[in-house]
Amino acid sequence: MATREDETSRESERDGDPAEEQGAAGAPDEGAAPEREMTVREREEAATQIAGPERYVLFGFVALAAVAMWLFDKIIARVWDEFAEPPPVLVLSIAALAAVILAVSLYATPRIRTLASEIAVELGKVTWPTRKETYYATVVVIVTSIIAAIIVSAFDAVWSSITDLIYKV
Numbered sequence: 001m002a003t004r005e006d007e008t009s010r011e012s013e014r015d016g017d018p019a020e021e022q023g024a025a026g027a028p029d030e031g032a033a034p035e036r037e038m039t040v041r042e043r044e045e046a047a048t049q050i051a052g053p054e055r056y057v058l059f060g061f062v063a064l065a066a067v068a069m070w071l072f073d074k075i076i077a078r079v080w081d082e083f084a085e086p087p088p089v090l091v092l093s094i095a096a097l098a099a100v101i102l103a104v105s106l107y108a109t110p111r112i113r114t115l116a117s118e119i120a121v122e123l124g125k126v127t128w129p130t131r132k133e134t135y136y137a138t139v140v141v142i143v144t145s146i147i148a149a150i151i152v153s154a155f156d157a158v159w160s161s162i163t164d165l166i167y168k169v
Contacts (some may be wrong), residue, residue, distance in 0.1 A: 053120035060116060061103050069099035 072095035080086035106112050129137065 026156075053117065053124050056120040056123070057113070057116045061107050064106070065099045068102050069095050074100045127169035 069092075073092055076091050076095055077086050077088075080091060
């Protein structure tokens with residue numbers, strides 16, 4: 001399995017100096033190897049570098065619009081239901097329009113967009129646990145929960161027997 005350092009070293013070996021690849025007149029060397037096509041993984045990595053954290057910001061605003069549309073749909077249907085039977089297509093259309101207007105207006109607000117971008121950048125700096133660390137942390141939580149349940153059950157049994165003695169049940 002290749003590490004990121006291996007990939008980086010291979011890329012630096014592969015890339016070379018552009019001045020070396022071109023002749024003195026700036027034309028490509030006749031002996032230079034033709035450029036190869038990018039692999040799918042390289043294209044994905046390039047897209048990630050281009051979009052960066054901004055793609056998460058955009059996804060957040062789209063998710064906000066979806067949640068707002070669901071919420072507006074429920075609110076509009078509930079209010080409209082008080083007066084008459086609401087037509088579902090019209091209610092959904094109004095909710096979708098309101099959600100899009102909300103998301104676009106929030107995205108167009110510089111302070112909110114800057115805040116969302118800064119949050120995405122900071123989350124990008126987070127060191128997430130590995131799969132192994134997550135597994136062991138989960139085992140610790142489960143074992144601790146079982147031990148706590150046993151202790152609480154023991155206290156419950158003791159207090160239950162004490163109260164039974166006091167009330168002579």
